[in-house]
Amino acid sequence: MPMLSSAIIPQPHPQKMPATAAMPKSILVPIAGISEDKAHLQAALAIARRFLAHLDVVHIRPDAAQIVAAASAATYGSAELVPLLLDQLEKDAETSMAAAQATFTTFVREQSLELRESPGSVDTVTAAWLQQPGYPAERVAQLGRQRDLLVVGHASGWSSGDTGTLETALMKSGRPLLVLPPGVSDVIGHTIVVAWKDSAEAARAVTAAMPFLAGAERIVVIEISEEDADKVRESEGSSERLVASLAWHRIRAEAWVIKQGDLSAPDTLLAAARDLGADLVVMGAYGHSRVREMMFGGFTRRILRGADLPVLMFH
Numbered sequence: 329m330p331m332l333s334s335a336i337i338p339q340p341h342p343q344k345m346p347a348t349a350a351m352p353k354s355i356l357v358p359i360a361g362i363s364e365d366k367a368h369l370q371a372a373l374a375i376a377r378r379f380l381a382h383l384d385v386v387h388i389r390p391d392a393a394q395i396v397a398a399a400s401a402a403t404y405g406s407a408e409l410v411p412l413l414l415d416q417l418e419k420d421a422e423t424s425m426a427a428a429q430a431t432f433t434t435f436v437r438e439q440s441l442e443l444r445e446s447p448g449s450v451d452t453v454t455a456a457w458l459q460q461p462g463y464p465a466e467r468v469a470q471l472g473r474q475r476d477l478l479v480v481g482h483a484s485g486w487s488s489g490d491t492g493t494l495e496t497a498l499m500k501s502g503r504p505l506l507v508l509p510p511g512v513s514d515v516i517g518h519t520i521v522v523a524w525k526d527s528a529e530a531a532r533a534v535t536a537a538m539p540f541l542a543g544a545e546r547i548v549v550i551e552i553s554e555e556d557a558d559k560v561r562e563s564e565g566s567s568e569r570l571v572a573s574l575a576w577h578r579i580r581a582e583a584w585v586i587k588q589g590d591l592s593a594p595d596t597l598l599a600a601a602r603d604l605g606a607d608l609v610v611m612g613a614y615g616h617s618r619v620r621e622m623m624f625g626g627f628t629r630r631i632l633r634g635a636d637l638p639v640l641m642f643h
Contacts, residue, residue: 351379351539352476352504356467358386361427364481368510369435371638372479374514376453377505379539382444384475385435386458387428388467425459432457439624465496472501481508482632494632498613504536504642505613509635516638517541517608521601522549522581526566529612533642534570537610540640541574544608547581550600552593594630598637606637613643 357372359365369385376383378423419635436443436455444454458468472478473587478497496503508515517540524530549567567583574581588596613628631639 338377350476352457353379353380353381354384354475355381355477355479356384356386356472356475357479358464359428359431360387360390361424361431365428366435366511368479368481369431369509369510370514371508371516372514373435373439373441373453375477375479375522378517378543380451380453381476382447383441383453383455384458384471385432385455386460386468386471387425388464389425389459389461390417390464391461394410403450414541429457429459438475465493466500468493468497469500472497472505474505475503477504477506479506479508481512482510495629498628498632498641499643504640507632507635507639507641509637512638515607518542519546519604519606520544520548520608520610521597521604521606521611522547522570523611524549524551524567524570527612527614529614529643531612533610533612533640535576536642537640538577538579539611540608541579541581542577544579546572546604547579548584548600548604548606549581550584550586550597552588552596554588554593585642592630594627596636598631601637609637609639611641613637613641 333553352375355372355376357368359368369383372383375381387406416539432455435441441453443453443456445456448454458471461469468478468480478501480494480497482494494505520537522530522534522537522541524534549570551567567585571581584600586596586600591599597609609631611628611631628641631641
């Protein structure tokens with residue numbers, strides 16, 4: 329992987345101090361009554377313990393009648409199958425809800441977590457169970473607006489096998505989204521890669537990630553370049569200016585500009601992150617609609633689909 333440049337900007341002060349950005353104190357974790365739920369809860373708990381935060385664990389129960397109505401309209405008839413389909417969906421929803429609640433109950437007991445629905449005076453990790461009806465995509469986005477961070481997984485059940493719900497939560501919640509790959513570890517944020525681009529989206533993602541950056545052991549700001557030498561030097565300057573800005577928060581980072589080779593830009597980024605042993609990628613989310621995402625390359629969509637390490641995104 330050809331690396332065009334690498335620089336470390338000295339800190340303006342000798343001591344590393346916490347960043348000034350507010351720490352996440354309320355975290356939303358959707359679960360679906362599937363085997364991956366426990367790993368997602370463990371990862372969210374590790375973050376909650378770092379910041380002494382509260383976990384709102386939510387199960388969204390889809391409205392079976394709405395699903396059947398939509399399916400019936402799409403299939404142009406088959407009215408005789410509707411009662412059977414509705415009955416099966418209701419049974420599946422009941423099974424998933426019971427499994428999700430059982431997972432939460434066991435998790436709270438094993439971790440000795442205090443159940444609490446509102447903030448108290450004690451600075452400790454707490455948890456609450458939420459059960460909500462509706463379309464998962466919209467409900468997760470809506471609930472996320474009142475929390476500081478959303479922790480979700482690729483295989484979270486409510487994503488229905490694609491990135492639709494993840495995209496909705498990302499684009500409509502107005503909050504940072506931590507996307508977990510299958511088999512995620514609860515070690516997140518020791519080595520962080522910042523996917524940098526001189527854009528407002530990337531800048532907002534860095535701001536959202538400041539509590540994570542402040543506690544990292546190593547941070548590498550990476551920009552992927554497809555341009556000529558002049559553009560590369562311009563990118564290098566932007567990356568180094570970000571590293572210098574982080575230094576004012578006592579956060580030490582490195583600036584890399586990597587030329588894209590045979591791999592796509594997102595795959596080049598992920599390959600570099602793996603080579604570094606990164607356990608978190610921070611990036612802005614680009615695109616205002618799915619159509620635009622498909623037309624303009626879909627960097628965000630590719631990361632949502634296939635990142636094999638945790639990714640903190642912000643739109």
